[in-house]
Amino acid sequence: MKRYEYKVIPAPQKGVKAKGVKTAEGRFAVSVEQLLNQMGQDGWEYQRAELLPSEERSGLTGSTTNWRNVLVFRRVVEEEVDASWVGAVPEMDDTPLAQPIPGPEEVQAPKPIAAEADEPPLSLKRSDDAVDENGPSKT
Template sequence: MSYFDYKAIPAPRRSKKARGVREPAELLALTITDTINEQAREGWEFLRAETLPAETPRGLFRRAVEEPVSLLIFRRERESRELRLEARVEALRPAPEPAAPRPAPVMEVAPAPQAEAAPQPRPESTPPSVRTFAERVQAASAARREPPISGAARAPRQDQGPSPLRPGPRFGPAETN
């Protein structure tokens, strides 16, 4: 048993402009043909054209007026229930086992070269021109000291007590100020 999905779109009211076509009937036919072909590319089959009455608000007081509306009706066959069930069953089946892989050709790997011992740090008495770049950077960063950040990051002195702007923490009813 076949099942269909249906789609209704409004028929074009204005004709498209086209070169070489002058007659209004030919322009309208060309416009409708383009609309039908556009829907056919999406898989819809033209079924029929319908003209139905529709109430639309018109006029100053938006009074309902009945006017005819033309619709183009399209249909598309639904997948049958059997095809959908078969697709679900296929999706649930385990994938077939892949063929046993062929063994890769054995290649001999050359032994890794012996890592040289890490260079020993040179004493500070070594002249700067002899030290490595890394040693010079490390020495420069050790010699450079950042100034302390002023303001909020500095802890209050013990003898001053809490800040006058913010009272200290309260620990319970036993504490009195």
């Protein structure tokens, strides 16, 4: 399915001078032609011209309705998607996406940090803040 984005711009109000064009209608046509070609080069496809009302303030408390001419363009945002792919499950090879988590029998305990041979392990060391059976140590 194709998806589009739209762009609406004001239509030209005055014609532009061009070689060989003498009338006001011809000059106006040249200005519209130049605008359409410029938008086409940017990838926009012309759709239509619209005459739309625009309510604008007039004075301190009033409002008036002005009619504006606009040009509507569109361009494709996404390319067409084949209907056979919608809802289809992609094919996968036999390569596992993740490695299995090892069980407790497969996990090896980390090796202890090398310490001096005559020093007891940290869990058996006595700290200065430790309390022995006679009460807290006094230093």
